[in-house]
Ligand SMILES: Nc1ncnc2c1ncn2[C@@H]1O[C@H](COP(=O)(O)OP(=O)(O)O)[C@@H](O)[C@H]1O
């Protein structure tokens with residue numbers, strides 16, 4: 001459940017907003033064509049990117065000889081791990097994404113969610129997880145201002161608690177909280193599979209009820225769980241659908257993007 005709220009913001013946006021989450025599973029393999037497609041997307045939408053980078057964090061931890069552990073899909077984060085998370089996400093992954101976008105002449109602005117209270121967070125379970133947070137509030141006003149000025153914000157999923165502690169936030173959860181707070185029309189998870197699969201088959205549309213059953217039955221598992229759970233928490237009258245798509249293909253702004261659409265009802269049932 002996403003309980004985040006947004007700061008009072010005058011909605012000075014002129015185009016609908018789309019939030020694109022780039023999964024760490026795919027970031028290092030995204031093509032030039034993929035990055036190019038943001039120019040086209042930006043003709044129709046204001047775009048915000050929230051990125052992950054789990055594999056990059058793990059690689060950096062391995063290099064530094066620091067062992068890691070996950071608890072319910074979230075990385076246990078002590079002071080040393082937090083330092084590495086910041087190095088990997090902000091020093092490496094965020095820079096890579098913004099440079100690839102800059103190469104396409106896009107005004108990408110790399111930021112940590114912990115900057116300027118963009119993501120205010122609370123601890124989830126400090127005893128078991130350490131410095132791991134969930135989004136409590138999003139400073140939507142700053143994001144709108146940047147969008148209005150023609151920037152594409154590229155956010156690393158870090159937050160700050162009200163006591164000033166930087167925390168590590170799951171990127172799927174961060175993206176959903178941002179999408180909800182800025183009243184996005186679309187939330188797109190870009191990952192390393194062509195959508196939600198059942199066996200070999202890509203599920204074209206799925207509802208929250210069907211997702212819950214699928215998790216119980218065990219064919220939605222692992223890294224797909226935070227995606228579908230965040231998606232379900234973000235669905236609203238404004239955000240009518242969340243898409244899960246493969247980073248193998250360029251993003252397109254029309255309705256025929258391949259992948260899975262998560263929505264409350266079947267298409268026919270949506271008013
Ligand atoms: N039903 C499913 N359909 C597709 N992928 C699934 C499913 N259940 C679990 N997964 C796993 O979810 C992974 C994507 O999540 P994750 O590795 O966390 O990616 P990202 O880094 O993009 O967030 C897939 O590579 C796959 O292993």
Ligand SMILES: CC(=O)N[C@@H](CCC(=O)OP(=O)(O)O)C(=O)O
Nearest residue numbers: 024052053054074075169170171
């Ligand atoms: C708390 C927590 O687990 N944070 C994640 C943040 C990065 C992330 O979510 O990256 P992906 O989208 O690539 O999985 C982590 O440390 O791996």
